[in-house]
Amino acid sequence: MAETNNFLPLMLDLSGRKIVIFGGGSVGERKAELFSGCADTLVVSLEFSKRLYELEASGKVRLIRLDLLTASDSELRELISGAFIVTPATSNSELNRKITAIARENDILINQVDALGSVVIPSVIKRGDLTIGISTLGHSPAVSKYTRRQIEGVITPEYSDMIRLQDELRNYLKKHVGDQRERQKILWIILENEAIWNDLSESYEKAAERAYAIVSDYLENSSR
Template sequence: MKDKNHFLPLLIDMSDKKVVIFGSGSVGERKAKLFSEYAKVTIVSRSFHDVFYELEEKYDIRLIKADAGKLTDEEINDIIRDAFLVIPATNDRSINERIVVLSKSFGILTNEVDAIGDVTVPAVIKRGGLTISISTTGSSPAFSRFTRQQVEKIITPEFADMIKIQDEMRTYLKGEVPDQKDRKEILWEILESQEVWDGLKESYEKGFNTAQGIVRKKISEKVR
């Protein structure tokens, strides 16, 4: 059994990565919906329902109609070759295990349904430029979802707007305030300003204008 303490959360650019999913059941569908937005996805299954054809139209994915249990090792190898990640999600454990063995022979990472593979897929919260991942490393997917729901109550949509304000003000301050410590203090004051957060609840413009007022005031104080 893998040591769960050795799993490290990473953010990886998946735009040029190939992901192969075997199976189109509930797990395969969930994985397809997730990875299709970010990677080049190939899905292998005996049949596909409408969701997969909708994904095919919208994203860069490839659908292969085939029974994984009847494919030869050579045929599976041809499908998974050059893949970054393989997800065996059929309803047959022996087929999944066979795909894992073949994947590992190529040094390909696996996300397994029946066991802890090389990769676990966390519950994810995205708020603009902010990404939060939550995982129990396979111990309790339900608890991961529950935790995500609790965190979503705290990390509201305004966080995405605050990140945008921070980015814009940080860029502006680099040209106006030479001292990095002073810039950091101003940006932190914006983060802690309840007036800015309240403004963002009404509109981005109101929050931005309030933050801009803080910046102008601080710069004028530094000039004196």
């Protein structure tokens, strides 16, 4: 019987969390780019890519120069001490397995690049506050990439402005409509209004003006 993976998609606040990436090549660079915007990111390697030096210069990551092939277990344990996630991203599979084993012994989450670890980083689509993660749990990167392209064709930049408009209207309605179900109904009317979506492609202000006019008419009619 195949082993069951109990993965659950979550949104995590990594503020102040320590992320340690082993490997200064293209894979380590990609992982550093991902984590550096939201966590305390360390990259450990003997050599680093040009982009990693740029990230260090801008204060987004910390680079630690170390020959990982000769590093002792105690040195590796010291480096990952207090880490939330460890990513073994070297070009040496045996070294990656060694780092993984040490991290696992210390109950640290592991994002492996050549196997399925305890953390899987999905392909991410962001439209303002809308975040969509896509993953096949490593079974088919091609399907993950294809799915991302399909979704990106549907989830246009206007979604970001619709979220902003919905949030604004939601706060407005809380002051003027006491019933939660009624507020939800009004918000759905706005969400499903094709003219508002078309307005968003031109300007937020035009869409907001139309939305507030619809809400005003609805509240006026419902009070009669």
